[in-house]
Amino acid sequence: MSRHLASAAPATPAETGRVAPGWPRALLLADAAWRLGPRPVGLLLWHRMRVATGIAARALGAGDDPLSGPFLPRAAQPARAPGDAAALAAAADAATAGGWHGPFDAMAQAVALDLHGAGDIRPVWERHRLAALPWLAMAARLAPTDGHLAASEALLARWAAANPAFRGPAWACGQEAALRALHLALALALLDADRDPPPAMRALLALHARRIAATRAYAMAQDNNHAVSEPAGLFVLGLLLRDAMMSTRGARDLARAVTRLVAPDGAFAQASPAYHRLLLDTLALAEWFRRRHGAPPFAAPFAARAAAATRWLHRAADPATGALPRCGPCDDSALADLSLRGPFDARGSLARAARMFCDADVGGAADPGCAWLGLAPAGAVLTGDAAWRSEGWMGAARDGLRLLLRTGAPLRFRPGQEDILHLDLTADGVPLLADGGTGAYTPPPGRGSWTDALVGVAGHNTIQFDDHPQMPRAGRFLFARWPRCTALPDGAAMTDHRGCRHERRFDLGARRLAVRDRISGPFARAVLRWRLGPGPWRATADGAEGPRARIRLSADAPCAIRLAEGWESPAYGVVRPAPVLELVAAAPVGCLTTRVEVA
Numbered sequence: 001m002s003r004h005l006a007s008a009a010p011a012t013p014a015e016t017g018r019v020a021p022g023w024p025r026a027l028l029l030a031d032a033a034w035r036l037g038p039r040p041v042g043l044l045l046w047h048r049m050r051v052a053t054g055i056a057a058r059a060l061g062a063g064d065d066p067l068s069g070p071f072l073p074r075a076a077q078p079a080r081a082p083g084d085a086a087a088l089a090a091a092a093d094a095a096t097a098g099g100w101h102g103p104f105d106a107m108a109q110a111v112a113l114d115l116h117g118a119g120d121i122r123p124v125w126e127r128h129r130l131a132a133l134p135w136l137a138m139a140a141r142l143a144p145t146d147g148h149l150a151a152s153e154a155l156l157a158r159w160a161a162a163n164p165a166f167r168g169p170a171w172a173c174g175q176e177a178a179l180r181a182l183h184l185a186l187a188l189a190l191l192d193a194d195r196d197p198p199p200a201m202r203a204l205l206a207l208h209a210r211r212i213a214a215t216r217a218y219a220m221a222q223d224n225n226h227a228v229s230e231p232a233g234l235f236v237l238g239l240l241l242r243d244a245m246m247s248t249r250g251a252r253d254l255a256r257a258v259t260r261l262v263a264p265d266g267a268f269a270q271a272s273p274a275y276h277r278l279l280l281d282t283l284a285l286a287e288w289f290r291r292r293h294g295a296p297p298f299a300a301p302f303a304a305r306a307a308a309a310t311r312w313l314h315r316a317a318d319p320a321t322g323a324l325p326r327c328g329p330c331d332d333s334a335l336a337d338l339s340l341r342g343p344f345d346a347r348g349s350l351a352r353a354a355r356m357f358c359d360a361d362v363g364g365a366a367d368p369g370c371a372w373l374g375l376a377p378a379g380a381v382l383t384g385d386a387a388w389r390s391e392g393w394m395g396a397a398r399d400g401l402r403l404l405l406r407t408g409a410p411l412r413f414r415p416g417q418e419d420i421l422h423l424d425l426t427a428d429g430v431p432l433l434a435d436g437g438t439g440a441y442t443p444p445p446g447r448g449s450w451t452d453a454l455v456g457v458a459g460h461n462t463i464q465f466d467d468h469p470q471m472p473r474a475g476r477f478l479f480a481r482w483p484r485c486t487a488l489p490d491g492a493a494m495t496d497h498r499g500c501r502h503e504r505r506f507d508l509g510a511r512r513l514a515v516r517d518r519i520s521g522p523f524a525r526a527v528l529r530w531r532l533g534p535g536p537w538r539a540t541a542d543g544a545e546g547p548r549a550r551i552r553l554s555a556d557a558p559c560a561i562r563l564a565e566g567w568e569s570p571a572y573g574v575v576r577p578a579p580v581l582e583l584v585a586a587a588p589v590g591c592l593t594t595r596v597e598v599a
Helices: 025-036 038-052 055-060 085-095 122-128 132-142 148-162 174-190 199-214 216-222 225-241 244-261 273-292 302-316 347-358 368-372 450-455
Strands: 387-390 393-398 401-406 423-427 430-433 463-465 473-475 484-488 491-495 501-509 512-520 525-531 538-540 543-545 549-555 559-571 574-586 591-598
Touching: 025 038, 025 473, 038 055, 038 216, 055 199, 085 132, 085 148, 122 174, 132 148, 132 174, 174 199, 174 216, 174 225, 174 273, 199 216, 199 225, 216 225, 216 244, 225 244, 225 273, 244 273, 244 302, 273 302, 273 347, 302 347, 302 393, 347 368, 393 501, 401 501, 430 591, 450 559, 450 574, 463 512, 525 559, 525 591, 538 559, 543 574, 549 559, 549 574
Parallel strands: none
Antiparallel strands: 387 393, 393 401, 401 423, 423 430, 463 525, 484 491, 491 501, 501 512, 512 591, 525 574, 538 543, 543 549, 549 591, 559 574
C-alpha cells in the first residue's frame, strides 16, 4: 500500500463529509434533528437566523480601531515559585510562531467567515488562544530583569494590531474568544493585576465579552465544550470588568451547562477523553477565579459534577505518564498548561482539578501549576478503580493493563465518530490496541481520505458490516440513524440502522485479555479490526506477534486473517502508517474471538 493517504483505497462518501447513498440528505437531517431534540435544533435555527439577517453582526458592531497599550502592569513582583523562566519563554515563542491568519481573510466579518473553505482553522486558532501570555507572566516573575514582561506587552500589541475587533479568524468563534479571554485573565492574575486591569486591557476584555455574547445560541446548541467554555469566559470577564450582571449570567449558564452535559457519574456529553480534559481545565479556571474574587458558589450540582468529571478523567488517564486514549474527536487542546506538560500529558490538569473539586491529590511529583495557583497539597490521594462504568464508557485495569470500551450506552448526545464498541488497551503505559485518532477537522488538499481512515468505522477497533458505516453522515460533524446501544455486565451491544447487531464482551485477566464478539443480522461480510500499537509486528497463522504481546484471532466460520497497513494520527494534523490486524468472515459467521497475551 502507498504510504501517502491520498493514494489509499477510496473513502466511502459517508466518511469523507459527503452524505452516504441511501436516504436523501433531507431525511438524514430530519433523522439527526429528531435524535438531537428540539432544544439544540431550535437554538441552532435561531443562531442561523441571527447570522442571515445580520443581527449577530450588528450586535458586534463595526469594531473599534486597534487598541494600543499598555495592556499589562509596568512591573512584575518577584516570585518564589517552581519553574524555569527560559523554558517558559521558549514555550511562549513556539506557541505564537507561524503567523496570525494562515490562509484566512484577516479582514473578513467574523461571524460570516468560512471556517473550512480556505484550510484547517484549528492550528490558526491555537495561536490566537494566546497561551503564551500566562507563561510569559510566570517568566516575568521568576526573572523580573530579563525582559519577559516587555515581551508580553509587545506580543499583545502585535496581536491587537493584526486582529482588529470582530474581523478575521481570531474573532470567528465565540468559544475561541472565551478561551483567549481566560488566558488573558490568568496572565493578569499571575501578575496580580486582575482586580484592576489597565484601561487598554479592560477595553480588550470588554471586546471579548461582546464577541462571546453575540452568538451564545450557537454555543448552547452544540451540547459540547462550546456550551461550557463560553459561559465560563463570560463569568470570569464579568469578575474582572466588575460587571455583576455579566458574571451572574455567566455563572448561571455555566452551572446549567454542567448540569446538562456532565452526567452524575462524571461522563461528558462530548465522548472524548481529550475534550474531557478541556472541560476540566475550563471548570477549574472558573472555580479558581470564583474563589479568588469571592463570588458565590456555582449552583448545585456544579461541585458534585465537577468532582465526578475529575474522577472520570483520572480513571481514563495513565497514572505514570498522564497519557489519554485518543478516542473520539481530539484536537490536542491544553488550556492554562502552567506545568508545560503539553497536550499529551494530563497530569497537570488532573492535579489542579483534584485539588479544586475533590480536595485530593493524584500522586506523583508535585505539580508546579498548582503551586502557582496557590493550591496546597490536600493530603488525601485519588485512587483508581479496577473496574468502572459511566454513561457511554466502561473501563478496567489489572496488572499494568488498562482497558477502555466505548459502549455508547446510553447515546444521549451526538456521536463525534463511528466508534461504538471501540476498545483501547495499553500495557505499562504503551498502547497495544489503539484508536486511530482524528487527523484534522479540515484535511489538507488531497488528504480527504483522512476522515475515512480515522473517523469512520475503519479507524476503530470494532466490527464493520459489508463496508457500511455504523451510521450515515448528515454533515461535517453530524451523523444520523444512531445505533441502539445497550450496556452488558461485561461489555456492551449495539444494533445499527440496517439491523446488524454486535455484542462485545471482554475478560481482562493477569497480563491477558479475551474479547468475544457475537454478531447477527442482514450482512454478507464482517471485518474485525485491531489497530496495533507501535513496534515491529509480524503476521502469524492466527494473528500477529509483537515485542510486547501476541494476538490470536478465531471465528466460528471460515475466515481470512491478515496484517494490513492502515493509518493513525498520533497528534492533531499528523497522520502516519500503522499496522492493522484484520479478520474477514462471511455470513453465517456468528462469533469472533480475540485473545491477547502480554509479556
